Amino acid sequence: MTLSDYLESHSSPVDASLSAIERWAHLHTAQPQMLCGPYMGRLLSLLCRTVRPHCAVEVGAYIGYSTCCVASSLDADATLHSFEVNDEYEGAIRRHLSDCHCADRVQLHIGDAKDQIPAVFPSEEAVVDFAFIDADKRNLRCYYDLLVPRMRRGALLLVDNVLWHEKVLDRELHHDTDTLAIHAFNEYVQHDPRVENLMLGVRDGIMICSVL
Ligand SMILES: C[S@@+](CC[C@H](N)C(=O)[O-])C[C@H]1O[C@@H](n2cnc3c(N)ncnc32)[C@H](O)[C@@H]1O
Numbered sequence: 580m581t582l583s584d585y586l587e588s589h590s591s592p593v594d595a596s597l598s599a600i601e602r603w604a605h606l607h608t609a610q611p612q613m614l615c616g617p618y619m620g621r622l623l624s625l626l627c628r629t630v631r632p633h634c635a636v637e638v639g640a641y642i643g644y645s646t647c648c649v650a651s652s653l654d655a656d657a658t659l660h661s662f663e664v665n666d667e668y669e670g671a672i673r674r675h676l677s678d679c680h681c682a683d684r685v686q687l688h689i690g691d692a693k694d695q696i697p698a699v700f701p702s703e704e705a706v707v708d709f710a711f712i713d714a715d716k717r718n719l720r721c722y723y724d725l726l727v728p729r730m731r732r733g734a735l736l737l738v739d740n741v742l743w744h745e746k747v748l749d750r751e752l753h754h755d756t757d758t759l760a761i762h763a764f765n766e767y768v769q770h771d772p773r774v775e776n777l778m779l780g781v782r783d784g785i786m787i788c789s790v791l
Pocket of ligand 1: 693
């Protein structure tokens with residue numbers, strides 16, 4: 580048994596509709612590994628049920644797995660603004676939201692989050708209570724800097740894949756653009772006085788920030 584198997588087998592089971600999305604991804608997409616997966620999905624759900632955000636944001640929906648994890652854990656009057664640049668995924672996202680009975684809680688914005696976040700939240704008023712960044716790694720800092728000023732005090736921001744298969748540990752060996760961008764982002768967060776941050780070493784590394 581691997582550590583991952585042990586962690587999974589001592590965490591609450593995944594909802595059947597979420598498992599169905601995972602199965603669909605394996606059958607119908609070329610990159611099922613893009614889904615954050617059941618462990619991260621349950622972390623997102625558990626935190627959302629605890630924080631009970633009124634306004635949540637997701638950057639990078641792909642086919643809507645993490646979107647469903649967050650949205651299905653929101654209160655009925657809360658909204659998840661989900662940003663996805665690739666319009667080819669819109670049909671799958673909407674179908675999966677409908678299957679998980681949480682479409683009414685999601686506003687899907689198809690377009691580049693770098694343009695869409697300022698368009699949806701034009702003032703830098705702090706209204707966002709929860710955010711999950713899971714898009715391209717080169718623009719992590721850009722999404723983060725767009726979101727942090729728009730987040731309330733005490734709001735949570737999660738970023739996935741901050742260890743990048745542990746490549747960030749040895750940048751002499753791994754000096755590709757993604758690894759260097761993720762390391763630069765981790766350093767940036769570490770020195771950002773606007774947040775309290777904790778990096779979790781589970782899966783591919785998860786950065787959790789609480790906005791001060
Ligand atoms: C790793 S996948 C997201 C997986 C999803 N969060 C999940 O766990 O099911 C990354 C997604 O980010 C999207 N993306 C990349 N750059 C983006 C941008 N600038 N704005 C919005 N979405 C972007 C990609 O098209 C892709 O669907």
